[in-house]
Amino acid sequence: MLSVENLGMQFGGLKALSEVTMKVERGEFLGIIGPNGAGKTTFFHAVSGIYLPTSGKVRIDGAEFQGKSADAFCKAGVARTFQTPRVFSDMTVHDNVRFAFTFGNRGGDASLIDEVIDEVHIGSLRQELAGELPPARQRQLEIAMALATAPRLLLLDEVAAGLTEGEVDEVARLILRLRDQYQLTVVWIEHAVRTLMRTVDRVAVLHFGQLLADGAPAEVTADPKVISAYLGDEVTQ
Ligand SMILES: Nc1ncnc2c1ncn2[C@@H]1O[C@H](COP(=O)(O)OP(=O)(O)OP(=O)(O)O)[C@@H](O)[C@H]1O
Numbered sequence: 001m002l003s004v005e006n007l008g009m010q011f012g013g014l015k016a017l018s019e020v021t022m023k024v025e026r027g028e029f030l031g032i033i034g035p036n037g038a039g040k041t042t043f044f045h046a047v048s049g050i051y052l053p054t055s056g057k058v059r060i061d062g063a064e065f066q067g068k069s070a071d072a073f074c075k076a077g078v079a080r081t082f083q084t085p086r087v088f089s090d091m092t093v094h095d096n097v098r099f100a101f102t103f104g105n106r107g108g109d110a111s112l113i114d115e116v117i118d119e120v121h122i123g124s125l126r127q128e129l130a131g132e133l134p135p136a137r138q139r140q141l142e143i144a145m146a147l148a149t150a151p152r153l154l155l156l157d158e159v160a161a162g163l164t165e166g167e168v169d170e171v172a173r174l175i176l177r178l179r180d181q182y183q184l185t186v187v188w189i190e191h192a193v194r195t196l197m198r199t200v201d202r203v204a205v206l207h208f209g210q211l212l213a214d215g216a217p218a219e220v221t222a223d224p225k226v227i228s229a230y231l232g233d234e235v236t237q
Helices: 040-046 070-075 093-101 111-119 135-148 165-182 193-199 217-222 224-231
Strands: 002-011 014-024 029-033 055-060 078-080 153-157 185-189 202-207 210-215
Touching (some): 040 185, 070 078, 111 135, 135 165, 165 185, 165 193
Parallel strands (some): 029 202, 078 153
Antiparallel strands (some): 002 014
């Protein structure tokens, strides 16, 4: 579904991503972890048309996409959320989702607007202004906006940030349900490592812009390189 080859993103002298090569297979659920500043969000920007990578290839279903616009990625079935939710504050929840709907691949069936709002459990907030929602609800709204575009690949950037462990587990269950219901391929960046490890099929670890490890959660958790660079005692306690 998505593959990157020798992906690089440089800001002046800083290599935010360096020679990253990996694949996400159709239907797979990949987690991405790594310390602050490791390049996780930059990776999402590079595979959703926000940043033009300074080197390497980005492929969607085998076709080269580096340098294409965010709209082209969206039309190819890539949807994402942002670490700081990008919602239209002065518009209602419903109107935000309706706006997202016009960019995607759903054709004319606007009844799906209400469906996705209900799916992410914000049906009771339909007429609320997005700017008045707490951050966790804005993240749910962003997921609804992403779903409104009829994605095949959903990129989630810290959608569980700031939540308690129980709430993070709830978000994980929601993502799994949405994945099944909409037959999504999912990539989830999250610092809540324990929940992530229980949820995903595979984990990639970024460290200083490089891919430090990529494998099944149990393998990655036991990898000495990953433990010393990032995990410490976090998931072994
Ligand atoms: N537009 C930019 N201009 C300059 N530097 C940038 C830009 N975007 C990201 N960076 C730098 O690239 C590096 C990687 O940032 P990125 O946001 O991708 O990290 P991250 O792994 O998502 O971190 P966090 O977990 O804190 O969100 C950081 O050093 C950051 O300061």
